[in-house]
Amino acid sequence: ATVSPPTPVATVSQYACQRRTTLENHNKIFTEAFEVLAESYEFNMNEGQCLAFRRAASVLKSLPWAVLSLGATQDLPCLGQHTKKVMEEVLYYGRSFEVDNILSDERFQTLKLFTSVFGVGPKTAEKWYCRGLRSFSDILADRSIHLNRMQQSGFLHYGDISRAVSKAEALSLRNIIDGAVHAITPAAAVALTGGFRRGKEFGHDVDFIVTTPELGKEDRLLLNIIDGLKRQGLLLYCDYQASTFDMAKLPNHRFKAMDNFSKCFLILRLESSQVEGGLHSVEGDSRGWRAVRVDLVSPPLDRYAFALMGWTGSRQFQRDLRRFARAERRMLLDNHALYDKNKKEFLAASTEKDIFAHLGLEYIEPWQRNA
Ligand code: 8DG
Ligand code: MN
Ligand code: MN
Structure with missing residues (x-):
């Protein structure tokens, strides 16, 4: 694999739907750090920062080369001051202190544990954390907590369904x-x-x-x-x-x-x-x-093609596909349909290729959508 950007470097789009992202990630040390930060912001209901780190991770995942210096990121989109500071730490010390602090934080660890249960989202996890609960046995022993049917199954099958x-x-x-x-x-x-x-x-x-x-x-x-x-x-x-x-x-x-x-x-x-x-x-x-x-x-x-597209993911790829449609094409896309706001009409599609074509995008194979 190449480890430095080839010259001249092709411009990298800010939209995941204009990048080909395979499962081969040359920048794991950075993207894993960004994922922790994104999750931490998600737990703190800071949607903007959460998305910023997910976008940054997605850009780095698409690169066919490993970033070896901050200089190499100069022409990349979606990398702000904060993401670059984290990358700098990782480059010089092999780790990010901010990420280390999050990983050793009791609140983060507890919310991470609780949300790993099927049926438990960040809101419920936060509620339990605020009540002083820290472990599964704390939750199961607390008679004032009502678990819905989904959460009950989540605990019952926890060992199996938390395994890949x-x-x-x-x-x-x-x-x-x-x-x-x-x-x-x-x-x-x-x-x-x-x-x-x-x-x-x-x-x-x-x-x-x-x-x-x-x-x-x-x-x-x-x-x-x-x-x-x-x-x-x-x-x-x-x-x-x-x-x-x-x-x-x-x-x-x-x-x-x-x-x-x-x-x-x-x-x-x-x-x-x-x-x-x-x-x-x-x-x-x-x-x-x-x-x-x-x-x-x-x-x-x-609606098969729209549903297949949406459910194939990745979440980041689909998010950017919709953002691209709206911002660059004045079109609205979701799992059901594509609507052209200029022509004021729905655009039919029987395959995913039709959807990419309507949007004026090059076709991206499912295995290249791991944004
Ligand atoms: P993984 O299961 O391997 O961890 O990853 P994944 O297959 O990419 O994630 P997923 O959580 O199973 O979601 C697959 C796609 O389905 C994702 O792009 C989001 C999409 N999706 C919808 N509608 C819905 C829905 O109503 N519920 C869920 N859980 N996912 C949905 O488009
Ligand atoms: Mn899945
Ligand atoms: Mn699923």
Whole structure:
């Protein structure tokens, strides 16, 4: 690998959707530090600073060379005073003192621990921290705390679902979902999306898109799949959300809003015997099974390309795709649709390539979207 910028250096875009970002990260020492800072700002509800560090990390991840001096970052976008100060520390001392302080901070450590539970977000974690709770046993012993169904499952399956899901496990789950879908309708299709579609070897969950060729049948399809999984004894947890999709609505460029398609957040039981090479979870392998987090989304067929794009991620890539559409093209993009504000019309797409083309962007492969 090259370690210095080739000359002349091609300009790096401020938008992740105009960069190709593979899983090969030559600047991990910096991006890992930025991730800690971003998370810390997230815990402090400082969205601006959080995003600034996520953007900076994303720019460095896209470089085919390692940054060896501050001078090499001169022409890079999205790197402010603060990020450069952190990089300087890392370059000279091999570590950032600011990051070290965060990592040893009790509040940060506790919020990190609490948010690692399925169903616990930063707000709940903060509430528990303010009550003086510091460990899982503190939470489980506190009778005044009410855990919702999601959080109860989160604690129940904590060991399994906090362990990464392997590619082999994801492919085995695809066969299981495929089987459940085809028992219902042979015409329906299942696609692996999320991090695994971007080529990752491990993930925190497995994401699938399911679709049926008949418009309007997608809600029913998802309910039938859930029913099939339940009858096979594989369903450990299910949070089903019916569609609230409204095709007349303009796309919402704000990335925070999740989509309105029918979807479900599941915890499934995966048998060791179903996975080539066995389970990734060591305890699970001796037990014969493990719990895995699975997300299913079911858009109507004419919105398939938009849903696939959104659910393929990465989050930073999708955020920038929307920001680019709005700022550079006066278009609104989300997981449902693309709207041209100049022409005042919706732009249809049947593939991801159509969406990139509408936006006047070069096509970026899923494995190049690891921004
Ligand atoms: P990982 O699981 O390997 O850790 O990474 P990932 O696959 O990239 O992350 P993810 O949290 O599973 O999310 C995958 C994509 O799905 C991400 O770009 C965000 C997107 N997504 C939506 N809508 C929704 C939603 O309603 N809920 C969730 N959890 N993710 C959504 O577009
Ligand atoms: Mn995922
Ligand atoms: Mn997911």
